[in-house]
Amino acid sequence: MKVLIFITSVPYAKDYNTVRNLTRKLCEKGHEVVIFLSGNGVYYLLRPDAEELKNFGARVLFCSHSAHQRGVKESPPWAESSSTYNMSRMLKDFDKVLCFN
Template identity: 40%
Template sequence: MNLLIVLASNPYSHDFNTTVKLATAALERNHRLKIFFMGNGIYSILRKEIKELAEKGAQIYYCAHNAQQRKIKPEGWAESSSMYGLSKLVAEADKVIMLD
């Protein structure tokens, strides 16, 4: 399955923990996983748990405009994208989970 998780909640919300648990379970089941960070969720990309998910095979994307607004510079393992990029990811996904 091709799963997309979109996180717009702040990094210390229950949604962050839910994202990490869902992502871990999806990767353990060999699903293709993409996570897109936007809004205040962009702060989550700075947490070590997200880098660990990327190392396990998750593809990590973030809204470049939201990152610029919040003066965040994600590391090279995360791919810069946009709302247009998100729309393409949504179209490609079998399931989309939005956490806001």
Template identity: 55%
Template sequence: MGDNSEKGKMRFLFVVTSNPFAKDFSTLLYLVSALSKEGEVVMFFSGNGAYYLTRPEAKKFKDAGARLLYCAHSAHQRGVEKVPDFFESSSTYNLSKMLPEYDKVLVFN
């Protein structure tokens, strides 16, 4: 486990590559809400998941306790210019370095 995790707390990483109009939104929100009570939750939006940056309701993930990261290249490729301040810019390279730090990784494609 990573050094910055609390002892005994699980660390969850959600990799979201499906678009925000997919049926995954309510499932993701439910899981984030439940799992953030058990430990740390980070969401990484890449590919078509970058479209979540254009959806105001994505703030619900932050409000539920998740840290929100996105692939800046994916956002640029999809013409996303304005990014809400509750998202943090990242890259798929950073994602590859983060993967071993998490107890569970869930992918929504």
């Protein structure tokens, strides 16, 4: 199964542990997981332990426009720059979409 986790909430909200545990379990079971960070979700790029999402096996993308608007100037090597337009074009490829706002 291919799962998109779309995140617009800040990484220090209670959602972080849910996203972390869900990503780990889905990847352990062999599912393809893509995490897309948009809006305040781009602050995940600044959280030091957020790299573990990539280490679990997820692909991590972020909206470069959202990052620019919020002053996030450097993207870590574990995340890929993208756009919400690209994400909207990928939606048809996913079996499940989960949103955290």
